[in-house]
Amino acid sequence: MGVTINDVAALAGVSRATAARVLAGYGYVSEEARQKVYEAARQLGYRPHSIAQSMVTGRTKTIGLVVGDIENPFFAKMARGVSDTIIHEGYNLIVCSTNENPIDERSAIDGLCRKKVDGLIIAPASRREHSHIDELIEHKFPVVLVDRVLDVAGVDMIAVTNVEGAFDAVKHLLERGYREIAFLSDSFEISSNVERFEGYKRALAEKGLPIREDYIRTGSYTVEAGYREAVSLLSGTVRPEAVFAANNFMTIGVLRAAKDMHIAIPGQLALVGFDEMDWLELVSPTITAIAQPVYELGQVAAQRLLRRIAGDMTRPEVIRLSTRLIPRESSGVNPVRTEEEIDEVR
Amino acid sequence: MGVTINDVAALAGVSRATAARVLAGYGYVSEEARQKVYEAARQLGYRPHSIAQSMVTGRTKTIGLVVGDIENPFFAKMARGVSDTIIHEGYNLIVCSTNENPIDERSAIDGLCRKKVDGLIIAPASRREHSHIDELIEHKFPVVLVDRVLDVAGVDMIAVTNVEGAFDAVKHLLERGYREIAFLSDSFEISSNVERFEGYKRALAEKGLPIREDYIRTGSYTVEAGYREAVSLLSGTVRPEAVFAANNFMTIGVLRAAKDMHIAIPGQLALVGFDEMDWLELVSPTITAIAQPVYELGQVAAQRLLRRIAGDMTRPEVIRLSTRLIPRESSGVNPVRTEEEIDEVR
Numbered sequence: 106m107g108v109t110i111n112d113v114a115a116l117a118g119v120s121r122a123t124a125a126r127v128l129a130g131y132g133y134v135s136e137e138a139r140q141k142v143y144e145a146a147r148q149l150g151y152r153p154h155s156i157a158q159s160m161v162t163g164r165t166k167t168i169g170l171v172v173g174d175i176e177n178p179f180f181a182k183m184a185r186g187v188s189d190t191i192i193h194e195g196y197n198l199i200v201c202s203t204n205e206n207p208i209d210e211r212s213a214i215d216g217l218c219r220k221k222v223d224g225l226i227i228a229p230a231s232r233r234e235h236s237h238i239d240e241l242i243e244h245k246f247p248v249v250l251v252d253r254v255l256d257v258a259g260v261d262m263i264a265v266t267n268v269e270g271a272f273d274a275v276k277h278l279l280e281r282g283y284r285e286i287a288f289l290s291d292s293f294e295i296s297s298n299v300e301r302f303e304g305y306k307r308a309l310a311e312k313g314l315p316i317r318e319d320y321i322r323t324g325s326y327t328v329e330a331g332y333r334e335a336v337s338l339l340s341g342t343v344r345p346e347a348v349f350a351a352n353n354f355m356t357i358g359v360l361r362a363a364k365d366m367h368i369a370i371p372g373q374l375a376l377v378g379f380d381e382m383d384w385l386e387l388v389s390p391t392i393t394a395i396a397q398p399v400y401e402l403g404q405v406a407a408q409r410l411l412r413r414i415a416g417d418m419t420r421p422e423v424i425r426l427s428t429r430l431i432p433r434e435s436s437g438v439n440p441v442r443t444e445e446e447i448d449e450v451r
Numbered sequence: 452m453g454v455t456i457n458d459v460a461a462l463a464g465v466s467r468a469t470a471a472r473v474l475a476g477y478g479y480v481s482e483e484a485r486q487k488v489y490e491a492a493r494q495l496g497y498r499p500h501s502i503a504q505s506m507v508t509g510r511t512k513t514i515g516l517v518v519g520d521i522e523n524p525f526f527a528k529m530a531r532g533v534s535d536t537i538i539h540e541g542y543n544l545i546v547c548s549t550n551e552n553p554i555d556e557r558s559a560i561d562g563l564c565r566k567k568v569d570g571l572i573i574a575p576a577s578r579r580e581h582s583h584i585d586e587l588i589e590h591k592f593p594v595v596l597v598d599r600v601l602d603v604a605g606v607d608m609i610a611v612t613n614v615e616g617a618f619d620a621v622k623h624l625l626e627r628g629y630r631e632i633a634f635l636s637d638s639f640e641i642s643s644n645v646e647r648f649e650g651y652k653r654a655l656a657e658k659g660l661p662i663r664e665d666y667i668r669t670g671s672y673t674v675e676a677g678y679r680e681a682v683s684l685l686s687g688t689v690r691p692e693a694v695f696a697a698n699n700f701m702t703i704g705v706l707r708a709a710k711d712m713h714i715a716i717p718g719q720l721a722l723v724g725f726d727e728m729d730w731l732e733l734v735s736p737t738i739t740a741i742a743q744p745v746y747e748l749g750q751v752a753a754q755r756l757l758r759r760i761a762g763d764m765t766r767p768e769v770i771r772l773s774t775r776l777i778p779r780e781s782s783g784v785n786p787v788r789t790e791e792e793i794d795e796v797r
Contacts, residue, residue, distance in 0.1 A: 122472075150590040164455075167545065167567065175534060181527035188521060188548055197562060199513070199545045202534055216543060221513065221567055244496040328729065360733045382730075383674065387706045389735040 108151045116145035167197045168410060169222040171213050172252075173205040173230060173295075173326055179353055179380055179399055180228070183251065186403025187226060194411055196223075205295065205326045207234035214238070218246060224410045226403075228252040232296040247413040251406040253296040254423060261413070261421045263406045267297050270395040270428030271304025274349050274377040277393070277430055279312055282439030282446065283347040283375050287320035287338055289331065289359060290351030298323065301351045301379060320345050331358020339366055339374070346439060347375035353382055356392065371437040381431065390434030398426045454495040462491035513543045514756060515568040517559050519551040519576060519641075519672055525699055525726055525745055526574070529597065532749025533572060540757055542569075551638065551672045553580035560584070564592060570756045572749075574598040578642040593759040597752040599642040600769060607759070607767045609752045613643050616741040616774030617650025620695050620723040623739070623776055625658055628785030628792065629693040629721050633666035633684055635677065635705060636697030644669065647697045647725060666691050677704020685712055685720070692785060693721035699728055702738065717783040727777065736780030744772045 114124035119138050126134050127142040128151070134142075145151075168191050172180040188198045199222060201213035210230045214237050217225060224247030229235050235255050241248050242260045250262040278286050288305045290298040306316055322338050324330035331350070335358045338345065350356040356378030360370070368374050370390055378385070381396035405424060460470035465484050472480050473488040480488075514537050518526040534544045545568060547559035556576045560583050563571060570593030575581050581601050587594050588606045596608040624632050634651045636644040652662060668684050670676035677696070681704045684691065696702040702724030706716070714720050716736055724731070727742035751770060 150592070165567065174531070176524075176528050176531040178522075178524055178527065181524065182522050184546070185520070185522040185548065188546070192547075195562075197545050197547060197567070199543050200530070200534070201538075201543065202531065213543075216541070221511065221543070246496065357729055357733070360730075364733065383703055384706075384728075384730045384734065387703070387710060387734055388730065 108149045110151075112149055113142060113145045113151050116149060117141040165221045165223055166195055167199055167222045168407070169199045169201065169214075169217040169225045171201045171203060171210060171217070171225060171227045173203055173228060175200050175202045177326075177354065178382065179397075182399040183228075183403035183406075186400040187407040188403075190404050190407035191411065196411075203230050205230045205292065207231040207237075207294075211237040214241065223247065224249070224414045226251050226406045226410055229255055229296070231294045232256070232299065233294065247410055249406045249410045249413070251402055255296065259421055261406075261409045262423045263402055263409065264297065264423070264425055265397045265402065265428050266425045267300035267428075268304040268307070270379060270397070270430075271301035271349065271351065272308045273304075273428070273430045274379065274393075274395050275305050275308035276311075277432060278347045278349065278375055278377060278436055279308060279314075281375065281436055282442040283436075284312075284314060285317075285320070285343070285346040287322065287345035287348045288351065289322045289334055289338065289348055289355045291324060291326040291330065291355065293323055295326075298351055305349055319343075326354065328354045328357045328361075331355040332361050333358075335359045335362035336366065339363065339368060344368075345374070346441070347377070347436070350376065350378040353378065353380040356380070356382075356385075356394075360388070360392070370435050372440060375437070375439065376435040379428075385431075386433065390437070393433045393436040394431050396429045396431050398428075401426055458495055459488060459491045462495060463487040511567045511569055512541055513545055513568045514753070515545045515547065515560075515563040515571045517547045517549060517556060517563070517571060517573040519549055519574060521546050521548045523672075523700065524728065525743075528745040529574075529749035529752075532746040533753040534749075536750050536753035537757065542757075549576050551576045551641065553577040553583075553640075557583040560587065569593065570595070570760045572597050572752045572756055575601055575642070577640045578602070578645065579640065593756055595752045595756045595759070597748055601642065605767055607752075607755045608769045609748055609755065610643065610769070610771055611743045611748065611774050612771045613646035613774075614650040614653070616725060616743070616776075617647035617695065617697065618654045619650075619774070619776045620725065620739075620741050621651050621654035622657075623778065624693045624695065624721055624723055624782060625654060625660075627721065627782055628788040629782075630660060631663075631666070631689070631692040633668065633691035633694045634697065635668045635680055635684065635694055635701045637670060637672040637676065637701065639669055641672075644697055651695055665689075672700065674700045674703045674707075677701040678707050679704075681705045681708035682712065685709065685714060691720070692787075693723070693782070696722065696724040699724065699726040702726070702728070702731075702740075706734070706738070716781050718786060721783070721785065722781040725774075731777075732779065736783070739779045739782040740777050742775045742777050744774075747772055 110124050114121045124142050127139050203210040207230050226249050228251050254262045322334040324334045350359050377393045379395045381394045385392040456470050460467045470488050473485050549556040553576050572595050574597050600608045668680040670680045696705050723739045725741045727740045731738040
């Protein structure tokens, strides 16, 4: 903005308090002074109306979205779902990236709350360090958690059916004749990864198969981290027959590693990824995925938050949106097993 | 926020004007009333300090980013570049999607400016309808244009070398033996598409090749629009030998169309896309692209805007960041031409 109330007051030849009263629209000010202030504000291009407004109504008509990494297409699509929903109600969207770090998350939330939002949609970076989120909830600040859940009461949480989705992915691999199935995700600090790991374990347990520790790999949230873990996994003494990649960037990491290491998919390694991407059906082989309703996650979270901001005091809910298996070529039938062996696993 | 100044005033048992004066930190109020207001604000969780602050300083410590579609990975990555840059200066980012529509753009800008930003980074949706941007510039509101330029003075513009990048793409196809080269972009309302078309024309003109109107296809900014144009283009009586897709979503549109129509790339159709994507080297064939420094676009635009907000009055500049050709398999040598024919085009 640049132009301050002080500038307006100086040009109008009135006190700062008078200029502030005129511009905020309350208190008594003489008609003459009022005209001078308006004229000065117009000349200087001073545009504080909504700020002044928000002092009176307590509303900023802005919603904050706090996510791990806005560059991740998952969060970008979710942001679009939020944005499309709130724009019709005259709201703007502030977006903060936390680098999946609870300290950055705390400072983003402190900054946004102290300042300029009517409510927050948060994908919590850590299921352990979230006292800054608990505080918001205690203070009845409108908050909705999205994509991830926390072990706290009193807040709406919108997530997908992570356990079931991961179970479907691994069960699909088992049915195609794979037994040695690895799990690759980013950090277990993130609740969705823990839930997807739970689904992975359940699917193996159902078939009486053991969990091999060297097949469980977790790292950081970047493609590069996924790549490094995948290279390490695929260089082990016993290479798995299949990988379940628990998110989009991990899927890319596995694909890059397999390419660089000349490991054929699905001939030498099967792959199922959690999260659908634009290009998974363009790759050769096409990549089997668990599709999530990403746009809808944003939409439902935004609708719920708007209701909370409007004063809805009904009991908070945990809403789970369904995932869906899209079978493609990367999980083709295991070529190294006989029909009988496959039937046995089935 | 929910809690208003009225609520605080009511609980404190003072007038609204008194509560507002206390919370905004100006004007005389008795110590007793001040204590009552603070106590009421604390009990109610009222947090207007920064809003009050911004009335006094005229600063909101927020920057607005106005782009066509936040869901597009190009803009998501640019947003990340902006966000990472401004966060160190204590700024937050508001993001608005305009659907590449100047009317939505105008209302986004009106909303953001009247309200809550110290400056704006805009990727203008239209090179013709931009009076709302001109107005900002006339009023000396801090603005930086990004990705796209306008025919106006007095504003910094950060874009890539679109003409040169497109020239490189088409020249590369010519050198690989292709002559019948089509151009696919979204709307010519967007300056970068016009510039890329200019580069396309120059490369053909340099070889004395004609511009075929039925090879020039423009549509809307979505993958679906790119797909429809590509299907139409590839179903024509004379199918081009190659396509230059002028952005990431057009590239996806061509890939989908070729796949659905069983047209082999590069055997039956060569492809070069403007804009690098994560997965272009994972596809088979890998896809030749013109890489743009997307993150840096956001970074440079943000740095420039922060300088303008800080009062830098130096002459505005147009900064062009360089693009780079990444040759891959999708533009392999044309199999239907003899060496001599290829040399002739070279």
